[in-house]
Amino acid sequence: MSAALQVTAFGLALLSTLFLLLATCTDCWMVNADDSLEVSHKCRGLWRECVTNMQDGVRTCDQYDSILADHPVKIVVTRTLMITADLLAGLALATLVLGLDCITFLKEDPCVKLKMCYGAGVILGAGSILGLIGSVWYAVDVYVERAMLVSHNIFLGVHYDFGWSCWLGMAGSTGCFVASVLLTCCLY
Numbered sequence: 740m741s742a743a744l745q746v747t748a749f750g751l752a753l754l755s756t757l758f759l760l761l762a763t764c765t766d767c768w769m770v771n772a773d774d775s776l777e778v779s780h781k782c783r784g785l786w787r788e789c790v791t792n793m794q795d796g797v798r799t800c801d802q803y804d805s806i807l808a809d810h811p812v813k814i815v816v817t818r819t820l821m822i823t824a825d826l827l828a829g830l831a832l833a834t835l836v837l838g839l840d841c842i843t844f845l846k847e848d849p850c851v852k853l854k855m856c857y858g859a860g861v862i863l864g865a866g867s868i869l870g871l872i873g874s875v876w877y878a879v880d881v882y883v884e885r886a887m888l889v890s891h892n893i894f895l896g897v898h899y900d901f902g903w904s905c906w907l908g909m910a911g912s913t914g915c916f917v918a919s920v921l922l923t924c925c926l927y
Contacts, residue, residue, distance in 0.1 A: 748918045752863055755867075756829065765904040812880075821908060867913070867914075
């Protein structure tokens, strides 16, 4: 039972970590679409902003200035939290691989392997919380930005939605949290 739970948690953690990495690297955190003309579709991400022409499908991307340049707070905080979550999730996966019962590393000392699984669960939990904070921070800031435009009557048919990268970050963080709970609470 313990080995099956460990492998399940590992599979979930691996998939969720991939989601987190993909969310960090992709550039569609906020979608800005023009409803009135449906001419272009703009995605803003953590690293660049891309515009897709809806008529011919041509996509052009503008890189943000230097990583050290002044950026909005939501981009800087989300970058920091997501990169930290990625690093913690990767460290947790490496620790978990060594702690799995089906791996022959430290086979003669199951107590150490169990502690490694617990440690991986704790690290994965910390990474998942950071990733969830980063994703929700960005989403709330998008919502506030849209609400400010509406309240100032600047809303000209442009709407802001959460992009698929934002949803992927939230899903990856949630999956890492569930894997952490499996490793820390259910592994007896």
